Amino acid sequence: MNMLSFLGETPTKALRKAQEECGEDAIVISTKKISDPDSKKSMYEVVVALEEDYDTNKGKKPSSFTKKIVTSNGKLKDKDFSAKVYDFKEEILKMQDAIEQVQKSIWDPKSQLYDLTIPPEFVDIYNLFESNEFDQEMTYTIMKKTIRQLPVGMKSNPHKINDFFKLILRRIIPIKNEVPLRKHQRKIMMMVGPTGVGKTTTIAKLAARYAYKLGENYKVGVVTLDSFRVGAIEQLQAYTNIMRLPLEIVKKPEDLVESLLRLKDCNYIFIDTAGSSQYDIDKIELINEFQKKVDELPIEKVLVLPANVKQSDLMDIYTNYSRLNIDYLTFTKLDETKSFGNLISFAHKTKKSITYMSIGQNVPDDLVVSNSSFLIDCFMNHACVK
Structure with missing residues (x-):
């Protein structure tokens, strides 16, 4: 594999240069912030990998910001140990998780009559009510009261939260207890x-x-x-x-x-x-x-x-x-x-x-x-x- 490095004032510009010169076949290995040895300015370096036989000069004008990274063991050489590495894939995944968490915690009933944000510690229970097809108005009432009334000390303990909701459900389920008849009853x-x-x-x-x-x-x-x-x-x-x-x-x-x-x-x-x-x-x-x-x-x-x-x-x-x-x-x-x-x-x-x-x-x-x-x-x- 050939390792090529592209510099730009922003990660986007560096990535664009890599795409212009190497096309879609290039595999992005890393993105990091470095100091340009010539201008002493902060720059962003995008390192891409190409197949050995790929011609980077084929039909393209070589970029003045492009350099080939030479390594003895096939791994990238770290030129600037103080450089901060940016893993965009990891950051994107983190953002997706955060968005999903926000979506789960927003009260969105069909009637659009209510406005209730579910705290993170109640999200699992809220999703349990939703997946069990619990009545939405009742879910809203239960969640609203619990958010207000549950002691702060209990909110950090998932087991106590579960037990609290079980207690609420026990109170609202009407049960007819079986009472065996006496000898002459019918x-x-x-x-x-x-x-x-x-x-x-x-x-x-x-x-x-x-x-x-x-x-x-x-x-x-x-x-x-x-x-x-x-x-x-x-x-x-x-x-x-x-x-x-x-x-x-x-x-x-x-x-x-x-x-x-x-x-x-x-x-x-x-x-x-x-x-x-x-x-x-x-x-x-x-x-x-x-x-x-x-x-x-x-x-x-x-x-x-x-x-x-x-x-x-x-x-x-x-x-x-x-x-x-x-x-x-x-x-x-x-x-x-x-x-x-x-x-x-x-x-x-x-x-x-x-x-x-x-x-x-x-x-x-x-x-x-x-x-x-x-x-x-x-x-x-x-x-x-x-």
């Missing part, structure tokens, strides 16, 4: 929600949990109102046969009372309903017709929702199903998403407590009794751990 739970969200599988998991897993020998019965979906009754019948549980099939609203009477000795009764689009109001109203026939009974209405949809879709489902007077929420398909902020912010906005979470298809194991710590761990790790 609870009726009706699962409602769109098609394909996992209502039937969730009922099978709950039935197995209360009938066998708690060790209390609870009597459990199942009722299905779903005579629309092909195979719906067969699927539930297969589960109840395996678990040796009674199953009532109800096709008309007036028959529901008699079915529940036949299950009067059961501590837990789970009612499966037909799924429908949240926009199919007629089918949702049909569930209401069944409900009105047993209006005198305390039935908990649980809206079953998939975790792998965006918050706006969750809100549409809730808005139209709320005509059934929803009491609680159950989330399914947590194993099919990496974003959990939509669940937390949705539950907080609707003020409806979460009862259970389904994390897979295995009956009865893939069911989690709601607790805020589990959901927060999913949020922090971008995955639910079975």
Whole structure:
């Protein structure tokens, strides 16, 4: 390789001379500030490397500022040990990192209503909220309060910052704690929600949990109102046969009372309903017709929702199903998403407590009794751990 040196009053001028004489094939080795031995002025030297057979004088006028660097070992000879070396590539990379850090720390909501700069120590948490599709207005409120209220001593400790935000999330997640029934108590739970969200599988998991897993020998019965979906009754019948549980099939609203009477000795009764689009109001109203026939009974209405949809879709489902007077929420398909902020912010906005979470298809194991710590761990790790 031939090493050539070019001088200029600025790095740009020196580099331009190198390009004019050597073309685009030259490889820039270094740029440094030196003192010109002739004029004693501060100059910038750009050193480039060329292939051995490259003719620098081919079709070009040699530059008076050009000199060949002769070395015995193939390395550049340092002529001026006091010279300051400028590594432009490194400086550019540093500038890019700084720009990215600034971009990450600027609050830029879609509504453009807010102006909030995220301190560097909160950038990782802020990005965690963004990547989890957490509601932007809630993110703004949480960040603003935390920036103002978090003690200065805690801001320098990433672990303490994480713990503080976990505490905030724990406070805003509405949870319905599971309270096992006493011997002569009875609870009726009706699962409602769109098609394909996992209502039937969730009922099978709950039935197995209360009938066998708690060790209390609870009597459990199942009722299905779903005579629309092909195979719906067969699927539930297969589960109840395996678990040796009674199953009532109800096709008309007036028959529901008699079915529940036949299950009067059961501590837990789970009612499966037909799924429908949240926009199919007629089918949702049909569930209401069944409900009105047993209006005198305390039935908990649980809206079953998939975790792998965006918050706006969750809100549409809730808005139209709320005509059934929803009491609680159950989330399914947590194993099919990496974003959990939509669940937390949705539950907080609707003020409806979460009862259970389904994390897979295995009956009865893939069911989690709601607790805020589990959901927060999913949020922090971008995955639910079975």
